[in-house]
Structures are given as C-alpha cells and as structure tokens.
Amino acid sequence: MTEIEVQVNKPIIEIASSAGWCFGVERIVEMAEKLLAQRAPDELVYCLGELIHNPQEVERLHARGMVFVKSHDDLPPLAxxxxxxxxxxxxxVAPAVKKILREKGYEIFDGTCPLVTIPHRFAREIVEQGYRLVIMGDREHPEIQGILGELEGLSVRVDVIPGPETEAIKALQLKASDRxxxxSQTTHPFEKFAQLIGEVLKHSLEVKAYNTIxxxxxxRQDAIRELAQRCDLVIVIxxxxxxxxxxxxxxxxQYTVCYHIEDASELKGAWLQGKRRIGISAGASTPTRCIEEVRATIEHLSESGRL
Ligand code: SF4
Incomplete structure (x- = not known):
C-alpha cells in the first residue's frame, strides 16, 4: 500500500508588533486587582462604569467581586x-462626579490614565485663551464626557465632531474671523485629525491644534497599517x-479583509479559507491571553484541515 502524503498549506500567522494592553489599561487592572485582594470579607468595591472596554475582562473582575455600577446615581449616600x-x-470622569461621590462618603481610587488628562488641560487652556473649542471624538464616549465636565460652568461654545467630513465641518458654522x-480623543486616527486641521483652517482665521492622540x-495604528498591507486577512480582537x-x-x-471579534469563539473557519497570511491585532483593552487564544484557534483550525 502506498502512502500518500497530504500537504496541508498552513497559513502564516503574524501578530502586529504593537497590540493589546496599553500602559493605562495595565495600570488600572493592577489597581482593581489590588483593591480586590486587600478588601475585608464584607467590604464592597465599586467601579464606576466598565473598567475598560473589554467585556471578558469586566466579567472576570466581576466574578472576583468587583461591583460595576453605570452611574454615580446608582450609589446611595453612605451611613x-x-x-x-x-x-x-x-x-x-468629570470633576463634578468625583465631588458627588466624596459628598456621599465614598473613598475614591482614581485610575484615570494620565494621558487622558492631557486633553482636559488643553481644552481649558484653549477656552481660557478665547478660542472656540472643537473636539474630534465621540460625544457619548466617557473620555469626551470627562473633558466636557471639566468645562462645566463656563459659558463657551464647544463642538464635538466625529472627523473632518464635510457635514461635520458645515455643522461648525465657522466664520472667517474665528480662532x-x-x-482629539486620545484613540482617534492621526490622519483624520491632520485632515481636520486643514479643513477648519480653510474656513477660519486661525487654528491652534494640540496633538492629544x-x-x-x-x-497600534501604525503597526496594523503595516501588517494589513502584507496580509490577506486581519483579525482584530x-x-x-x-x-x-x-x-x-x-x-x-482599508487594505485587506478584516473581521472584528471579541474573542476566539467568534472565529469562523470559512473566513480563513484560502488565506495565506493572517494578521492579528488587538485593542488597548484586550489581554494578551485573548490574542494567544485567537492564534491557537486559527492554528487548530488550520491543522485539523478545516480551512
Ligand atoms: S489608549 Fe487610553 S488608556 Fe491606553 S495609554 Fe492611551 S490614553 Fe491611556
């Protein structure tokens, strides 16, 4: 009997040179772990909002005893x-929220990433110098809510727009005399911000821009741009x-086929079919173990010939 060797063409899997947890996320997860480890048996430790934007990590900390609340309104005044x-x-969060929590008697542990506080400082400076403030970002994002909260009480016009698109620029109703x-929100693409600077300058007198990305x-954005150009599939976790x-x-x-998943269970064999080089990247809230799980699942699907 002749043995026939079946050649399974396994794809090359590459992880982006910069992917997963950033220092701000590592820092706050460490703080959360420490608070949980040090608490007394009957002591409750709350977190205002989701600690980071990663449901699996939030679930893991919840299982360890952290109580997540959506708003400070969900925390009653303490006896x-x-x-x-x-x-x-x-x-x-906005300074007013911290004040309310203190007044209710809570002990605050502030895990705000130091880089998130930089736009707060510049927003204030821009307004105090008499410029119109325009923020590129998502109005509902907690980071932007924090900046707006910083300016509470000042009667100034502040615009939050998603990017340099024509409609967004029109909505600003800029005048030729405007300064x-x-x-920008810390996580928005630099290219969009650079474009926004040019668009705003076309319709105003002066632009003062701070790079807050x-x-x-x-x-992470540079690494995925570079990776996507040589892959025929990219998985973002x-x-x-x-x-x-x-x-x-x-x-x-913009460069290749891309799927955004939250964890390895969402991977589909059909996506991987015929792909020769598969790139993996992950957001700043994604733990390394999730990246490794996705890599291992792709390898497993490939080895079992299910591609
Ligand atoms: S992504 Fe956000 S949390 Fe991470 S370092 Fe940047 S600003 Fe800080």
Missing amino acids: PGTRRKVLIRAHG VGLI CQATFD GGRNSSNTCRLAEIAS
Whole structure:
C-alpha cells in the first residue's frame, strides 16, 4: 500500500508588533486587582462604569467581586462609619462626579490614565485663551464626557465632531474671523485629525491644534497599517464598544479583509479559507491571553484541515 502524503498549506500567522494592553489599561487592572485582594470579607468595591472596554475582562473582575455600577446615581449616600471604595476607570470622569461621590462618603481610587488628562488641560487652556473649542471624538464616549465636565460652568461654545467630513465641518458654522482650538480623543486616527486641521483652517482665521492622540494609539495604528498591507486577512480582537479597537478594524479594512471579534469563539473557519497570511491585532483593552487564544484557534483550525 502506498502512502500518500497530504500537504496541508498552513497559513502564516503574524501578530502586529504593537497590540493589546496599553500602559493605562495595565495600570488600572493592577489597581482593581489590588483593591480586590486587600478588601475585608464584607467590604464592597465599586467601579464606576466598565473598567475598560473589554467585556471578558469586566466579567472576570466581576466574578472576583468587583461591583460595576453605570452611574454615580446608582450609589446611595453612605451611613456614617460605613467604608466603601469606588474605582474610577481609565477613561476618567468629570470633576463634578468625583465631588458627588466624596459628598456621599465614598473613598475614591482614581485610575484615570494620565494621558487622558492631557486633553482636559488643553481644552481649558484653549477656552481660557478665547478660542472656540472643537473636539474630534465621540460625544457619548466617557473620555469626551470627562473633558466636557471639566468645562462645566463656563459659558463657551464647544463642538464635538466625529472627523473632518464635510457635514461635520458645515455643522461648525465657522466664520472667517474665528480662532479655533482643536484637540482629539486620545484613540482617534492621526490622519483624520491632520485632515481636520486643514479643513477648519480653510474656513477660519486661525487654528491652534494640540496633538492629544496617545502614543499607544499611534503605535497600534501604525503597526496594523503595516501588517494589513502584507496580509490577506486581519483579525482584530477587542470589545465592540472599544473606540480604539474599532479604529484598528477601520484602518485594516482599508487594505485587506478584516473581521472584528471579541474573542476566539467568534472565529469562523470559512473566513480563513484560502488565506495565506493572517494578521492579528488587538485593542488597548484586550489581554494578551485573548490574542494567544485567537492564534491557537486559527492554528487548530488550520491543522485539523478545516480551512
Ligand atoms: S489608549 Fe492611551 S490614553 Fe487610553 S488608556 Fe491606553 S495609554 Fe491611556
């Protein structure tokens, strides 16, 4: 009997040179772990909002005892002598929210990423110098809510727009005499911000722009752009509510086929069929173990000949 060797053409799997947890996320997950490890048996540790935009990680910390609440309104005032801790997530909150929590008697542990506080500072500076403030970002994102909260009480016009698209620029109703200050959400693409600067300058007198996009975002976006150009498929892992993960998927889609998944269970063999080089990247809230699980699942599907 002759043995026939079946050659299974396994794809090359490449992980982006910069992917997954950034330092701000590592920092707050460490803070959460520490608070949980140190709490007394009957002590509750709250987190205001989702700690990071990764449902699996939020679920893991919830299973370890962290209580997630959507808003400060969900936390009742404490009776005298009661101690409760609240962790503020990496995206930060408005100063008014911290004040309310203190008044209700909670002990605050502020995990706001130091890089998220930079746009807060520049927003204030722009407004105090008499410029119109325009923010590129998602108005509902907690980071933008934090910036707007920082300016509460000041009677100034602040516009939040998603990018340099014509409709967004029109909505600004710019005048030729306008002096405009621009900042961006830390996780938005730099190219869009650069384009926005040009568009706003076309319709105004002066533009003062601060680069508030964080280095981790730059690195991950550069890495996926480079990777996507030589892959025939890219898998991006991260929460669907994670702004920076959605941006990575957007960038990869400009160059190749891309799927955005939250974990390995969402991978479909059909996506991988005929693909020779598969790239993997992950948002700043995605733990390394999720990246490894996705790689292992692709390898498994490939080895079992299910591609
Ligand atoms: S993506 Fe950047 S700004 Fe956001 S938490 Fe990470 S390091 Fe901080």
